[in-house]
Amino acid sequence: MRARTHGLMTRKYSDDLRLFGSTNAKLGLLAILLLYAFVPVFVQSAFWLSVLDYAGIAAVGALGLNLLTGYTGQVSLGHAFFIGIGAYAAAKLGGPDDVGLPLPLWLLGATLMGAFVGALIGPFALRLRGNYLAIVTLGLVFLGEHVFRNAKEITGGNSGTSVQTASTLLGADFKDLQFLGQNFSFNQGYFWLIWGIVGIAALLCKNLVRTRPGRAMQAVRDRDVAAEVIGVQLGRYKVGAFAMSSGLAALAGALLGSYQQFVTPEQFNLFLSIQYIAIIIVGGVGTIFGSILGALVLGGLPGLIDQYSASIPGVTTGSGDSGFISVFSLNQAIFGLLIVLFLVFEPRGLAALWLRVKAYFKAWPFSY
């Protein structure tokens, strides 16, 4: 019999820095990822795929918000504004009647656009902190909605704009995917596109937070005066965090626009910002994994509530229907309730819950 290591012993610093520890952990992760990649093959319902697609889009945006709020400690209510910028940038850059860039380029363009605007907003964070910064970013949402409604040439005004983006990468069209003689639907194709991007974004974010810039961001969050005294330039990391966060928000917005093929200004309201705050609180503030977990749980929730509103008692689904709460208000109430419950009972979110479960099974069957 050959003895196996349990993977906790490392002999080199490079081993210590490995993201996925032992061989078993790697195989386990690979198995889960493969299983997840096959979900669209087994689940063919357009509705359930759309729930997962929206969750993936939310995961990208939540990664961004977590970098800013979870890792750098800058509370922002302006996330919806940057998501809107991404959506409209995708409409302009990817639309065949406009710039007509290919898939990777309009995604990149929208990301950079969001990052640029975020970097312009960033300097406010140098003067303001906590609630004051939250109020400035809150103003951003209303400012944005006004601009989206009135810059008709770019955004189509109140009635919105259609987003017809190219969706071909290396000869594969995600809107109409053909592989091994099989035809895949729009929802299936976009599942792979969106979750592929989630994977890449999560890996980049994870690398960021475990290296010098990410540590500096967390130092700014935990104690900014001490951070400055050890040589962390507050301005650089606050503005950088804003730029990256808004870049990811814009990427999520670009995916959202492209997936919906149509966007309207009222989508990018305060409620969307609060949804993202709920996602990172439920998932786990200051964890990469938590952003995705939170998005999986909450990202598709509005769609689910909409779908099943008829069977939820007391919900008004149409005019003349008896009920005391509209679908939209129900959404708001549920997100609000989740924020309150998690802040009170599990402030570190589902990610902390998961770590506790993992720690329990590591020691199983011993309770210590």
Added chain:
Amino acid sequence: MTETVSPDATDAPAAEQKALLEVSGVVLRFGGVTALDGVDFDVRRGELFAVIGPNGAGKTSIFNCLNGVYTPQEGSITLDGTDLLKKAPAQIAGLGVARTFQNLGLFENLTVVDNLMLGRHTKMRTGFLAGMAWWGRAKREEIEHREAVERVIELLELEPYRGQPAGKLPYGVQKRLELGRAIAMEPKLLLLDEPVAGMHLEESQDMARYILDVRDRLDLAMILVEHQMALVMDLADRVMAMDFGVPITVGTPEHVQNDQRVIDAYLGAG
């Protein structure tokens, strides 16, 4: 980490050594309150210089001026001939001034290793994009500086705590970790703001030992602000006593201890 400091070198007269830090005529006001009123002193290489004085005498204000948190209205501060005035705290850190805080300035949610790695911040180069990509230098730098951090862990005997969040550590260990983060910066000048405040005798003795270790092994000057007189008298080469933002006297511990003005400042004159 070279051994350049011998106990004798610091006893040499001031004229023989060029001072590392020169502070002259520093005046710091907050509105109508004058926190520092004409502070002059110098600190030589390898010296352990202590600042004492009653509460509110301006000891911590001196530290805040030295690392750029406050900008004094008058006077000059130079380190190795470089003017520190009008420089931002992060720049001053890069020039080699490290500091610990009276009420702890640790990053509580980060592990011991991460706190110490942050001490290496100015020595590292990885930016946002390189960090994200985990490309060549990013990984190489992490390993290289982890080695430097391990030397600090060894010097301060922090081995049992590596992966624990700093905020969860016992108070004495947190103080030690903060000292570790400061020396991880490989500073020329180390500012210690009440390193044994709130510690019992045994912890204080440990801390004194670590301070002496740091002093023996590393080539740096230290300024110590401390209320515990026994510690100051045991460790310091020279002591400056302050009262109401004005230095009363500077000299050897024996000299300062017996100075009538110092005794008055502490006990209240008349």
